[in-house]
Amino acid sequence: MDAPTIQPKFLPTQNELGVIAVGFSGGQCKAGVDAAPMALIQAGLINQLKDELEYNIHYDGEVHSYSELMPKEDPDYRNMKNPLAVSAVTQTLSKQVYEHAKEGRFVLTLGGDHSIAIGTVSGTAKAIRERLGREMAVIWVDAHADINTPESSESGNIHGMPVAFLTGLAAEKREDIFGWLKDDQKISVKKLVYIGLRDIDRGEKKILRDNGIKAFSMHDIDRHGIGKVMDMALGWIGSDTPIHLSFDVDALDPMWAPSTGTPVRGGLTLREGDFIAECVHETGSLVALDLVEVNPSLESEGASETIRAGCSIIRCALGDTLL
Amino acid sequence: MDAPTIQPKFLPTQNELGVIAVGFSGGQCKAGVDAAPMALIQAGLINQLKDELEYNIHYDGEVHSYSELMPKEDPDYRNMKNPLAVSAVTQTLSKQVYEHAKEGRFVLTLGGDHSIAIGTVSGTAKAIRERLGREMAVIWVDAHADINTPESSESGNIHGMPVAFLTGLAAEKREDIFGWLKDDQKISVKKLVYIGLRDIDRGEKKILRDNGIKAFSMHDIDRHGIGKVMDMALGWIGSDTPIHLSFDVDALDPMWAPSTGTPVRGGLTLREGDFIAECVHETGSLVALDLVEVNPSLESEGASETIRAGCSIIRCALGDTLL
Amino acid sequence: MDAPTIQPKFLPTQNELGVIAVGFSGGQCKAGVDAAPMALIQAGLINQLKDELEYNIHYDGEVHSYSELMPKEDPDYRNMKNPLAVSAVTQTLSKQVYEHAKEGRFVLTLGGDHSIAIGTVSGTAKAIRERLGREMAVIWVDAHADINTPESSESGNIHGMPVAFLTGLAAEKREDIFGWLKDDQKISVKKLVYIGLRDIDRGEKKILRDNGIKAFSMHDIDRHGIGKVMDMALGWIGSDTPIHLSFDVDALDPMWAPSTGTPVRGGLTLREGDFIAECVHETGSLVALDLVEVNPSLESEGASETIRAGCSIIRCALGDTLL
Ligand SMILES: [Mn+2]
Ligand SMILES: [Mn+2]
Ligand SMILES: [Mn+2]
Ligand SMILES: [Mn+2]
Ligand SMILES: [Mn+2]
Ligand SMILES: [Mn+2]
Numbered sequence: 001m002d003a004p005t006i007q008p009k010f011l012p013t014q015n016e017l018g019v020i021a022v023g024f025s026g027g028q029c030k031a032g033v034d035a036a037p038m039a040l041i042q043a044g045l046i047n048q049l050k051d052e053l054e055y056n057i058h059y060d061g062e063v064h065s066y067s068e069l070m071p072k073e074d075p076d077y078r079n080m081k082n083p084l085a086v087s088a089v090t091q092t093l094s095k096q097v098y099e100h101a102k103e104g105r106f107v108l109t110l111g112g113d114h115s116i117a118i119g120t121v122s123g124t125a126k127a128i129r130e131r132l133g134r135e136m137a138v139i140w141v142d143a144h145a146d147i148n149t150p151e152s153s154e155s156g157n158i159h160g161m162p163v164a165f166l167t168g169l170a171a172e173k174r175e176d177i178f179g180w181l182k183d184d185q186k187i188s189v190k191k192l193v194y195i196g197l198r199d200i201d202r203g204e205k206k207i208l209r210d211n212g213i214k215a216f217s218m219h220d221i222d223r224h225g226i227g228k229v230m231d232m233a234l235g236w237i238g239s240d241t242p243i244h245l246s247f248d249v250d251a252l253d254p255m256w257a258p259s260t261g262t263p264v265r266g267g268l269t270l271r272e273g274d275f276i277a278e279c280v281h282e283t284g285s286l287v288a289l290d291l292v293e294v295n296p297s298l299e300s301e302g303a304s305e306t307i308r309a310g311c312s313i314i315r316c317a318l319g320d321t322l323l
Numbered sequence: 324m325d326a327p328t329i330q331p332k333f334l335p336t337q338n339e340l341g342v343i344a345v346g347f348s349g350g351q352c353k354a355g356v357d358a359a360p361m362a363l364i365q366a367g368l369i370n371q372l373k374d375e376l377e378y379n380i381h382y383d384g385e386v387h388s389y390s391e392l393m394p395k396e397d398p399d400y401r402n403m404k405n406p407l408a409v410s411a412v413t414q415t416l417s418k419q420v421y422e423h424a425k426e427g428r429f430v431l432t433l434g435g436d437h438s439i440a441i442g443t444v445s446g447t448a449k450a451i452r453e454r455l456g457r458e459m460a461v462i463w464v465d466a467h468a469d470i471n472t473p474e475s476s477e478s479g480n481i482h483g484m485p486v487a488f489l490t491g492l493a494a495e496k497r498e499d500i501f502g503w504l505k506d507d508q509k510i511s512v513k514k515l516v517y518i519g520l521r522d523i524d525r526g527e528k529k530i531l532r533d534n535g536i537k538a539f540s541m542h543d544i545d546r547h548g549i550g551k552v553m554d555m556a557l558g559w560i561g562s563d564t565p566i567h568l569s570f571d572v573d574a575l576d577p578m579w580a581p582s583t584g585t586p587v588r589g590g591l592t593l594r595e596g597d598f599i600a601e602c603v604h605e606t607g608s609l610v611a612l613d614l615v616e617v618n619p620s621l622e623s624e625g626a627s628e629t630i631r632a633g634c635s636i637i638r639c640a641l642g643d644t645l646l
Numbered sequence: 647m648d649a650p651t652i653q654p655k656f657l658p659t660q661n662e663l664g665v666i667a668v669g670f671s672g673g674q675c676k677a678g679v680d681a682a683p684m685a686l687i688q689a690g691l692i693n694q695l696k697d698e699l700e701y702n703i704h705y706d707g708e709v710h711s712y713s714e715l716m717p718k719e720d721p722d723y724r725n726m727k728n729p730l731a732v733s734a735v736t737q738t739l740s741k742q743v744y745e746h747a748k749e750g751r752f753v754l755t756l757g758g759d760h761s762i763a764i765g766t767v768s769g770t771a772k773a774i775r776e777r778l779g780r781e782m783a784v785i786w787v788d789a790h791a792d793i794n795t796p797e798s799s800e801s802g803n804i805h806g807m808p809v810a811f812l813t814g815l816a817a818e819k820r821e822d823i824f825g826w827l828k829d830d831q832k833i834s835v836k837k838l839v840y841i842g843l844r845d846i847d848r849g850e851k852k853i854l855r856d857n858g859i860k861a862f863s864m865h866d867i868d869r870h871g872i873g874k875v876m877d878m879a880l881g882w883i884g885s886d887t888p889i890h891l892s893f894d895v896d897a898l899d900p901m902w903a904p905s906t907g908t909p910v911r912g913g914l915t916l917r918e919g920d921f922i923a924e925c926v927h928e929t930g931s932l933v934a935l936d937l938v939e940v941n942p943s944l945e946s947e948g949a950s951e952t953i954r955a956g957c958s959i960i961r962c963a964l965g966d967t968l969l
Pocket of ligand 5 (some may be wrong): 791897939
């Protein structure tokens with residue numbers, strides 16, 4: 001590996017990297033996804049970013065479990081499970097991300113389940129608005145759309161709802177249940193692009209259609225090839241818009257990332273996953289990355305492979321290149 | 324899943340579905356492929372078609388073994404194995420398919436080995452001629468061309484010959500050995516398109532060349548990508564021709580469909596198989612589908628995966644979509 | 647299989663095939679790659695080439711271990727391991743290849759580790775210059791660039807250096823350490839094309855850039871598809887240049903070729919590997935093929951699959967076709 005050569009358009013320097021490790025699994029029901037940040041770090045991730053990609057790392061050395069934020073009781077609310085916990089954690093995470101982002105650092109967040117993106121995207125969106133006076137785009141790479149409202153969700157798991165809250169399609173006045181999420185922390189549905197979708201709820205299909213949201217399913221990738229799909233996805237966003245990339249490892253086919261909470265067959269090859277990350281890096285517009293839903297405890301055999309896949313995607317998004 | 328939104332061009336209604344379960348394995352030598360229809364149904368296939376894709380199902384609730392048709396003796400004839408049995412079964416199946424197709428129903432046949440396509444294609448070809456006064460096209464998705472004549476075949480297994488009989492390249496006067504197959508039940512070699520070929524006998528290569536038959540091998544799929552290949556395949560057929568899709572699960576790579584009689588490496592990914600089925604559905608021209616050569620008994624580990632792949636292809640051909 | 651129909655442009659006849667089996671592993675540190683030629687032959691390779699592709703085989707029936715050439719002592723020299731042994735073996739192999747090539751035969755060399763290409767490429771380059779008065783191109787299919795100089799190499803294994811010596815980027819005056827390699831045995835960096843790269847040393851990246859060497863990484867294959875990449879690779883070489891194809895089996899993903907010394911994830915599918923070989927054959931310009939780095943002893947389960955993959959690539963390069 002070498003230090004990246006792409007000049008970032010929306011960061012003042014090339015190599016300042018904020019890292020936040022989020023050991024939180026309350027957005028869904030399976031234990032284990034909280035162990036992912038430690039597993040990624042133990043696989044050498046941060047050292048590689050420092051030594052080989054030559055980043056200047058800002059990391060507090062801690063995997064945050066936010067145990068101090070956990071409520072004594074957390075009854076379902078509007079069909080949401082653990083609403084107080086997820087709200088409190090993402091509110092705090094939003095501030096952590098914001099602190100890095102307002103300094104002009106690239107922000108890497110290691111999840112955790114995908115509910116944490118409520119914190120990460122809101123944090124970068126606010127900082128980018130303040131620093132640059134502009135709206136940010138989000139590329140959501142996932143087998144799922146995660147755009148259920150509390151009412152459209154069948155499971156009530158909040159990791160299936162972050163996009164709804166971030167775009168304002170879902171909202172709640174209670175300050176302690178995402179009411180803290182203000183307009184300057186949200187993103188427009190017009191600046192959202194999905195890649196890798198293949199398991200969408202009926203209600204979500206309607207939401208995507210009704211809001212004209214840009215989405216590239218696996219069918220599109222098969223039809224056009226991943227090269228052309230990335231051209232189209234990045235063309236939709238345009239070259240003058242900062243990008244937050246939120247990468248759910250279940251976008252990859254279970255053949256390459258089996259150890260995740262809701263695996264779906266027919267997914268991206270690891271090559272395609274890396275390629276997506278490389279292309280987004282090459283734009284020079286990337287300002288933040290989430291890597292979520294690695295669950296090292298779910299499949300004894302597949303855990304290390306899933307962790308390796310996660311590390312690979314992170315390195316590619318941060319500028320590792322083949323040639 | 325939702326009810327399909329594509330309007331069929333050659334069926335009077337959108338959701339009338341005839342289903343025929345054919346538990347027949349006499350077109351080849353390995354036991355077990357007769358168990359496929361029950362395995363597909365037990366995996367929930369028919370319920371999904373009814374509840375999720377909202378088809379009105381016409382199914383007699385029976386897996387036909389046609390034991391009453393089995394001859395006492397069935398000596399080889401012109402190198403064919405079990406000629407009387409295969410002829411009798413496919414003649415009866417042809418009538419069953421015809422009965423559904425003349426009512427304007429989509430006909431789904433669950434095989435069974437690929438010899439049964441002598442029955443299915445002849446049945447739809449005749450009904451389409453009568454209902455619409457036009458010739459039908461056949462898309463044959465397979466690792467093999469199944470176009471041997473009795474004389475060119477090395478094995479004598481009739482599941483390697485159905486296309487030869489259906490196109491008239493092979494013929495036999497004996498009424499009890501495919502002599503029942505009349506012109507109005509046959510298809511033109513000009514209306515035949517292969518996808519996925521990779522294991523062709525020497526004699527078959529000559530037949531394909533001599534008759535100018537349109538064939539897309541795995542080499543073509545690698546060269547152009549499956550998206551472009553489907554454009555070319557469907558362009559060859561044209562938009563005003565009813566299509567019968569005969570899908571041999573061995574078109575898929577053994578990685579996704581290991582439990583089949585004659586697996587061949589270097590095949591379609593499951594994504595490509597689903598994509599083919601989706602594209603053919605999207606034409607609105609599809610009138611019948613065979614899914615054959617799933618053999619649940621051949622590989623204990625791979626059987627359930629092969630069955631799932633078969634169900635997936637059927638759902639895609641019947642209008643299931645990702646978005 | 648049938649006899650190939652492509653007319654070779656740079657060989658006087660279509661079906662004269664020289665075969666050399668090189669049981670040599672001294673270019674790297676792991677035992678076992680010397681057993682590959684016997685494993686390939688026992689899998690039926692030579693019989694298939696003779697009986698099915700109808701080649702007239704010139705093979706001395708021997709797997710050469712060159713034990714008579716092994717020096718008593720072989721200390722590191724300029725950081726190279728086993729320099730005397732590798733030099734002596736490749737010098738002898740160069741003559742063996744030359745003897746076949748000057749007769750106008752296609753030369754197939756079964757390795758062995760990739761250091762042996764110092765012998766094979768030099769042998770064909772010299773013979774082609776003499777027979778046809780022209781320079782030869784080399785297509786190097788590999789996860790690695792194998793273009794380290796003794797000084798840039800971290801391991802000192804010569805199988806990571808053959809391209810450097812063959813292009814003159816590395817040189818040594820000592821006759822017994824590749825000093826025997828003369829200008830008429832070398833190739834130009836302008837006539838070199840890489841396909842499949844994904845694990846390149848930092849020093850190698852610089853060498854590739856500084857010399858303007860044409861290289862298609864896995865990223866390029868994902869971007870354009872293998873069909874377009876082959877168009878570009880062969881377009882770079884042009885239609886009037888003889889081609890030596892040096893195929894390292896580790897170019898394939900470990901999913902298809904696990905049993906090799908330095909596997910790297912994210913590689914070619916077997917379909918893509920076969921496709922490359924088919925395309926190069928179709929040019930009619932191919933004059934020699936190396937298949938190297940199959941190591942049947944490294945993975946008990948994956949050995950037979952790796953051997954099968956190797957045989958498949960060889961058959962495709964020698965004219966086996968799907969249709
Ligand atoms: Mn997901
Ligand atoms: Mn997600
Ligand atoms: Mn078949
Ligand atoms: Mn078949
Ligand atoms: Mn290599
Ligand atoms: Mn090599």
